[in-house]
Amino acid sequence: MRILVADDHDLLRDTLVMFLNNEGSIETSAVGTFSQAVERIEADAPYDLILLDYNMPGMNGLDGLKAAMAMGDGQRVALISGEATKKVAESALEAGAAGFIPKSLPAKSLVNAVKFMAMGEQYAPIDFMTTAEEVETHPLAKKLTEREQQVLKGLTEGKSNKEIARDLDIQEPTVKLHMKTLYRKLEASNRTQAALIAREAGLF
Amino acid sequence: MRILVADDHDLLRDTLVMFLNNEGSIETSAVGTFSQAVERIEADAPYDLILLDYNMPGMNGLDGLKAAMAMGDGQRVALISGEATKKVAESALEAGAAGFIPKSLPAKSLVNAVKFMAMGEQYAPIDFMTTAEEVETHPLAKKLTEREQQVLKGLTEGKSNKEIARDLDIQEPTVKLHMKTLYRKLEASNRTQAALIAREAGLF
DNA sequence: AAACTACCTATCCGATCGGATAGGTGGATA
């Protein structure tokens, strides 16, 4: 079973390789950047499984994942990340990733997950996918109505009231109304503050 | 030599413990949250060295580091982190941390660093501290004059032109001038976008 | 039925913003 690990954290990379190689049946290669991973895939494909760090030079979000999957027809690729949100994990799995591995996973589970994925299954830790669901709706966001969230989303994209109104297919005065309520709820005194607070809180 | 590792990433924690215990002379304990670390320290102090993950439930930035150091008079504590900036590392070392370990460190170097710190030395990887220095002045920031940076700082605090003018002791029209140049340089079309871009770029 | 909530529209008005334009100073450079 041939596995390729791409992660810029030397420490974690060394560990993964060691753990996996210890399994006997697994032969593991490792690189530290996305471009190195690409080279390696072009030279040595196909691997039974490729593990890509979500935060890694060259990855550029899910683009790297998709690029890697496109190589060597139907290459099985899984994401590994310490910081990624549930949203990212879901998008990755939807895009056809072989799995998603948070770094908060015990080493033993990781080895099992890798074997599981290498056998063609799709893996994601249920606890991560479910517990993250709760945090999904941010404490601040829970106080906002659906419309307000839509308006706030537009705001965090730097749009004007008029643009937001057009996008949501409502009138501009209505947007201003929501905006006013947002300022109150977010304790902001103008749109810039509101946008910053929303970003700070990790919304959108 | 007794070491305590506190990291919420099971994978990395398992690895660290294994690597360190393999050294023979090191006895390692591990926990997954800051509060657990506190309990362990209270029960088993003093350790020769404590490794705290900077991003970990309960840490609250450098507060956790300081709290841990305050326990058991002069407890030696080092930070370990995969995401922290050079700024954080510097602050930690200034606050008296035993060291700073980025997760991008090879496993072998880590073991050496741990031994080094346990012997009473202060450790930080030079390459991390220096290369980060270059990025210190952000590519974007380099294109801004001093005044523009001051104005931008005010903007990222959600201030109005009038407030910024008062703070910098200049006239409001002048602030507007700088604002206009900022939009051009940051490729923003309004103040909110400019503020978001500045934040995104990690300025201020 | 009454009260409440989320949502929508509208108008008025003062404040603020964003752009254009037209200056001026001081310091560094060619």
Place this chain on the structure above:
DNA sequence: TATCCACCTATCCGATCGGATAGGTAGTTT
């Protein structure tokens, strides 16, 4: 000296924003 650059001030004007006020609809709860 002439030229550039960073910085400052000023005025005009249309667009946008932020707040207040006054409605309306639909669905839910009491």
